[in-house]
Amino acid sequence: MRHFPGAAVPLVLFAAGWLFCAAGHAAEPARKSADAPAARAGQKEAAPQWEGVDKTVIEKYAEAAGRPAREPYINTDQGDLLLFCFLVAGVIAGFIAGYYFRALFPPRPKKTEEKTNV
């Protein structure tokens, strides 16, 4: 663990910068619509933001080639059901990851405990 904290600093800064930029980008359309509601009235609805590259790339080229995607066989993409499924999957996977992480990397005994035991 000797190298971890120092090396983590640029990573945390990088992640924070990334989040900051994303938040700024996400706030932009709302700001624009608040500034110019009249100008927006006659326009078409803007393209949805933050779509995955499967929509913007894979499905775009697949549709152009006449192979549009069909609905999944078990379609959980209905309302908040998909959010629920992702949450459950995340909890289960997180539990498994945490369980094995603790088995592989057990916490080190604190120095004070070591001294007391000695």
Next chain:
Amino acid sequence: MRGSRKALLILLGVAVALFPSPAYAMHISESILPGPWAGLWFAVSLPFVLWGLRDIQQRSREKPYTKALVGLVGAAVFIVSCMPIPVPWLGTCSHPCGTGLAAILIGPWATVVVASIALLLQALFLAHGGLSTLGANICSMGVAGAFIGYGVFLVARRVGASFFVAAFLAGLLSDWGTYATTSFELASALCGDNSPWQMFLTILVAFAPTQIPLGVAEGAVGAMACLFIHSRRPELLGNLMEGKRA
């Protein structure tokens, strides 16, 4: 320092738990590939999966911690390949794959198995990818991602790159390799009368603005994780440290 590390880990955990949402990226959705192409990619991926299962069984007998490591890495690959990451200047999202780091830790064959399980669960329950395109998705994320990551790490170590740089390159190139393979799978199946190479390049270029920064991020996170493991339990990395196969 220990307290700040704990706080950082808790923050990351909370962030992951609070923002679960579907990520759509390299997964080829249901029925996009014509039947023969989907079948071909199943046939290509099957031997890798079977060999991977055999590899896990064999290594579990030799090293008792293998199953725990495979479980940890499998759960991590599942989570990472579901995690949408926004690319601020584009307004799109994509996800890392985690197979480069997984290949360093458990080897490329076992990585194909864990990636297959993750992709199967995502196709079944998370409307993410597809059952008919599972073979193609295993080939891109499991096979290409794992073997590119593992190969790059070995070569980088052999030519004298530091551990951090080798792990970074493995994560970076395995991510890009996954998306390049997806582009190839799409182009070869959907090009029709046009040149498959031209379509391959077109799709690859379309992926590039999103995947270049995400690949860099995946490489950096993977390298950090490798440093952590190296400092806590270097024996998990086996002979890879010297640039030899584990």
